[in-house]
Amino acid sequence: MEEIQSKSRILSIQNLIIQFKLRGQVLTAIRDISLDLYKGESLAIVGESGSGKSVLVKSIIGLLEKNGSVAQGRILYKEDDLTKFETEKDWLKIRGKEIAMVTQDPMTSLNPLKTIGKQIEECVVLHQKLKGKEAYQRTLQLLKDVGIHDVEKRYKQYPHEFSGGMRQRIVIAIAIACNPKILICDEPTTALDVTIQAQILQLLKNLQQKYGLTTIYITHDLGVVAKVADRIAVMYAGDIIEVGQTHEVFFNGKHPYTWALLSSLPQLGAKGEELYSIKGTPPNLFKEIKGDAFAPRNPYALKIDFEERPPFFKVSETHFAKTWLLHPNAPKVELPQNLQAFFEEGRRFAHEY
Amino acid sequence: MSTKEVLLEVKNLEVAFGKGKSKFQAIDQVSFQIYKGETFGLVGESGSGKTTIGRSIMRINEVTGGEILFHGKPINGKISKDWDREITQKIQMIFQDPMASLNERAKVDYIISEGLMNTKHYKNEEEKQKKVHDALLEVGLLPEFASRFPHEFSGGQRQRIGIARALIMEPEFIIADEPISALDVSIRAQVLNLLSNLQKQKGLTYLFIAHDLSIVRFITDRTAVIYKGKIVELAETEKLFANPIHPYTRALISAVPEPNPYKEREKVMEVYDPTQHHYDSNPPSFVEIEEGHFVLANEEELERYRTTLKIGV
Numbered sequence: 153m154e155e156i157q158s159k160s161r162i163l164s165i166q167n168l169i170i171q172f173k174l175r176g177q178v179l180t181a182i183r184d185i186s187l188d189l190y191k192g193e194s195l196a197i198v199g200e201s202g203s204g205k206s207v208l209v210k211s212i213i214g215l216l217e218k219n220g221s222v223a224q225g226r227i228l229y230k231e232d233d234l235t236k237f238e239t240e241k242d243w244l245k246i247r248g249k250e251i252a253m254v255t256q257d258p259m260t261s262l263n264p265l266k267t268i269g270k271q272i273e274e275c276v277v278l279h280q281k282l283k284g285k286e287a288y289q290r291t292l293q294l295l296k297d298v299g300i301h302d303v304e305k306r307y308k309q310y311p312h313e314f315s316g317g318m319r320q321r322i323v324i325a326i327a328i329a330c331n332p333k334i335l336i337c338d339e340p341t342t343a344l345d346v347t348i349q350a351q352i353l354q355l356l357k358n359l360q361q362k363y364g365l366t367t368i369y370i371t372h373d374l375g376v377v378a379k380v381a382d383r384i385a386v387m388y389a390g391d392i393i394e395v396g397q398t399h400e401v402f403f404n405g406k407h408p409y410t411w412a413l414l415s416s417l418p419q420l421g422a423k424g425e426e427l428y429s430i431k432g433t434p435p436n437l438f439k440e441i442k443g444d445a446f447a448p449r450n451p452y453a454l455k456i457d458f459e460e461r462p463p464f465f466k467v468s469e470t471h472f473a474k475t476w477l478l479h480p481n482a483p484k485v486e487l488p489q490n491l492q493a494f495f496e497e498g499r500r501f502a503h504e505y
Numbered sequence: 506m507s508t509k510e511v512l513l514e515v516k517n518l519e520v521a522f523g524k525g526k527s528k529f530q531a532i533d534q535v536s537f538q539i540y541k542g543e544t545f546g547l548v549g550e551s552g553s554g555k556t557t558i559g560r561s562i563m564r565i566n567e568v569t570g571g572e573i574l575f576h577g578k579p580i581n582g583k584i585s586k587d588w589d590r591e592i593t594q595k596i597q598m599i600f601q602d603p604m605a606s607l608n609e610r611a612k613v614d615y616i617i618s619e620g621l622m623n624t625k626h627y628k629n630e631e632e633k634q635k636k637v638h639d640a641l642l643e644v645g646l647l648p649e650f651a652s653r654f655p656h657e658f659s660g661g662q663r664q665r666i667g668i669a670r671a672l673i674m675e676p677e678f679i680i681a682d683e684p685i686s687a688l689d690v691s692i693r694a695q696v697l698n699l700l701s702n703l704q705k706q707k708g709l710t711y712l713f714i715a716h717d718l719s720i721v722r723f724i725t726d727r728t729a730v731i732y733k734g735k736i737v738e739l740a741e742t743e744k745l746f747a748n749p750i751h752p753y754t755r756a757l758i759s760a761v762p763e764p765n766p767y768k769e770r771e772k773v774m775e776v777y778d779p780t781q782h783h784y785d786s787n788p789p790s791f792v793e794i795e796e797g798h799f800v801l802a803n804e805e806e807l808e809r810y811r812t813t814l815k816i817g818v
Contacts, residue, residue: 200689201660316551345550345716350760350774372690375719375762379769398766416694417764418723423743426701427723429694433659501767 162366163189163212163334168225168235170204170211179437181207181220183390183445189334194360194367196377196398198413199387202434205370208387209336211235213251214243249279252332256339258319262311268322269295269307275329291329297362298325299355317348321355328359335360336368341376353379374417378402383470386410389435389445396471403498406465406473408453409446411491420490428488444475452477452485509540512576512710513562513678519570520557531557533734534571536791539678544704544711546725546742548718548757554734555714559680562712563598575678594624597671601683603663607655614651617641617670626674640669644699661692668699672707680712685720697724718761722746727797730754733779736791740798750800750810753777782806 170182181204189195199205210216212227214237227234229246237243255261263271273291276282282290288307295303298321311319320340327335337356341349357380360367369380377384377398384401386394386409394407405411414420415428432449435441444450447457456462456476465478476482487495520532531554539545549555560566561581562573568581578584580592597620600606607616617637620626627633638648644665655663664684671679681700685693701724703709715721721728722742729739730753738751749755756777763769782789787803794800794810802810 200691346718347550347756347760347777350762353762354774373762374690374764375769378764378766379762381766402764402766413690414764416691418694418697418719419764421723423723426698427694429698430691498765498767501765504767 159190161188162191164228166226169223171223172220177438181390185392193382195383196369196381197385203387204390205387248330251334252327252330253336254327254340257343258323264311267308272325272329279330294325335365338370394473400471403495407475408450511538512541513539514574517571521569543726546721546728547714549731553731555731559682559714594674595677597674597676597679599667599671599681599684602687620674640673644669678710682714737801
């Protein structure tokens with residue numbers, strides 16, 4: 153805990169609101185989010201599709217769609233406020249060089265007409281200012297770093313000659329070639345097999361150590377999060393509703409949405425019985441949301457949840473949750489049996505380690 | 506085991522693509538039985554041939570060797586027209602990607618009833634409408650959705666449409682090919698629950714094809730693990746997870762991320778090395794190592810597996 157506290161902030165998102173204009177209507181995709189990223193950590197942003205997790209990171213790297221804009225707030229990186237960036241020239245100072253991204257689908261993110269060596273070398277030349285033989289050598293080294301063998305031959309091959317897992321390794325090599333400080337991984341393993349997924353996650357972890365990277369993972373898979381993340385931020389309907397260290401969110405989660413996410417894991421279900429599923433649908437972000445966005449689907453919702461938006465309540469130095477259940481006057485709630493058992497098992501582990 | 510009725514039997518199935526030099530043996534001597542009313546899981550990596558097996562039961566892929574028996578009667582090769590029609594109706598499939606498997610230009614009404622129209626499985630227009638109406642209700646959608654287009658629905662709703670399309674044929678056997686891989690975590694739970702409720706109500710039998718072992722463990726009764734077109738292990742699901750024998754199964758199970766950060770950090774992954782087998786000099790066979798638990802191994806390996814089984818590692 154002290155460890156993270158003492159680390160310096162590398163990126164700070166403050167009171168961010170992002171809106172999209174769609175056919176004359178305004179959609180608020182990010183609703184007043186504040187989040188700090190510390191140097192050297194790996195943060196996972198967890199949420200369903202439509203929760204705004206991708207929009208959030210796109211705003212960090214300047215890849216928001218044209219109809220989207222920052223309506224309020226700041227994103228501070230070094231001495232710059234990224235929300236003030238307007239031209240592509242501004243963004244080129246940051247994108248790739250300082251903050252790089254690994255995208256979801258390795259099948260579509262590589263150029264099929266160029267050899268993979270050239271695609272990596274492009275970044276080496278542009279960002280590391282190397283030329284000719286030096287650039288070539290550096291590219292080979294990068295290929296080795298991401299676990300590709302026989303690099304001289306592989307350098308000359310085209311993306312279609314690689315499997316999905318191998319292509320994702322190349323996408324990672326390209327991101328690393330820019331020498332970034334922050335690496336954003338947007339669902340890096342969703343399109344891959346389990347065995348390959350485990351390998352890629354291990355690779356990302358190793359690279360993080362080797363290059364001293366700060367990483368942001370975006371995913372909806374809590375299993376992936378457990379393996380790689382130091383901290384977790386849970387997003388729902390454009391808001392971060394809970395943030396804390398991985399074990400805190402897993403085994404001492406406080407927000408009912410976090411409970412719901414955990415409960416719907418098949419590992420927590422009993423065979424032959426219904427698996428827990430969240431009732432209803434996420435709110436319409438075209439409309440203004442009153443109170444806690446999760447309240448209509450929340451079996452533990454209080455009256456105030458429908459009226460006033462909850463602030464962050466402090467659970468520990470590193471763990472915060474936006475739910476009125478943490479208010480001193482809130483009634484105590486009884487958790488479902490399987491979730492309680494899951495929490496207890498986790499705490500037992502906490503004592504052992 | 507023997508008291509159970511076998512609904513579908515696959516015997517020495519072989520599927521090959523291409524000819525001559527470019528021939529690729531996708532499925533190699535695969536045999537298994539699926540009992541009536543159970544959920545049978547088929548797990549493997551992409552390229553292992555699990556979808557090919559599903560597709561050859563659907564008779565989309567041609568079988569190059571072996572037999573597939575449904576109710577004890579072959580469904581491929583030369584069969585009578587009536588039997589052919591009956592199979593088309595009784596065996597249905599649910600596809601992986603609900604974004605790609607629905608006709609974008611057709612209304613839901615047409616998508617769901619297309620199978621009915623092809624098999625003339627209704628008396629008049631009224632009955633057809635009623636069947637569509639009922640099928641939508643059964644999968645938890647509103648009947649008025651029938652006049653909408655697929656793009657108006659979310660991923661979970663689309664998958665429900667895909668399930669309704671299979672249900673309307675009143676099938677006995679449904680092949681679900683990765684039905685929830687493309688869905689969000691919370692919607693997965695809804696679709697899984699829907700599938701198991703339908704199974705209870707209608708006594709359906711499922712072949713559940715997936716690569717996510719945590720879901721396979723939750724929903725299936727028995728599971729077969731397939732590697733490069735061969736089944737390497739088959740057992741009751743709980744037995745398989747409690748006591749995986751084949752090194753590939755072990756690697757596969759160890760790769761599944763668990764929702765426990767403490768365990769995850771400590772975990773050592775097992776890596777499967779296919780060169781560890783010496784099958785050239787000592788060919789393997791598919792052996793029952795304990796009741797209902799089969800594994801592909803040669804004699805030398807069997808001995809080793811037997812000892813580990815006794816110790817219970």
